Amino acid sequence: MPRIRWIEEDEATGEAAAVYVEDMTANRRAFVPEILKCFSHRPDFLRQVIAFSDTLHFCDGHLSRAVKEMIATYVSGLNRCPY
């Protein structure tokens, strides 16, 4: 359980529910990743966070997706962030 409550998939209403459905549909999965649920109290910002990470990270850009995943893994290792 997170130490700050977030909105679960089955309790989301309004804008939060809409963003959750968009995310689950786009990624063909029945859950929303926990890192995204952290932003659920600001569903307008959550939508921007998803766009931000899709545009920058989850794609080939000037760097390949593989190089970017190595950066993500290394930064998270240095930051001792288990997620």
Added chain:
Amino acid sequence: MDTHGFFLRSQIQLDESTGIPPEEAEPVVQALARGDLHAAPVPDRLRALLRVVETITRCAYRTSDEDIQVLRDHGWTEPQIAEMVYDTAMFAFFNRVADAFGIDSEGYGGPRPAWDAEKTRTPEDGGPETPAREVNENANQKRPSS
């Protein structure tokens, strides 16, 4: 850490863009997930890039003109260097949000690094006096602080 390590293992693979042969992919992912670039068998060009990722992550104000010139000397372009900075900074953001909320690995594979147990122990139950991350930071200072 585990999430992106999982992506590297399962979905993305370390393709030819990395110059890493498939048999070395797992040692690379494990070393990076421990924050141990020294132990990661990566080509020099990628190692240079990841060194700057480390500087930005540990202490961004220490990033120097020379650090960036080294990347150019390895053939990284200005847009590639810029994108490395954006991606590095974005994960600083996500790491902080994840840690503040207290979310943990979702069980993506790989062994748990030693610091994962250490950070929950106190000096009274055998844990380190100084968190491992601070020891590492002090050991890796490039210049004396002024």
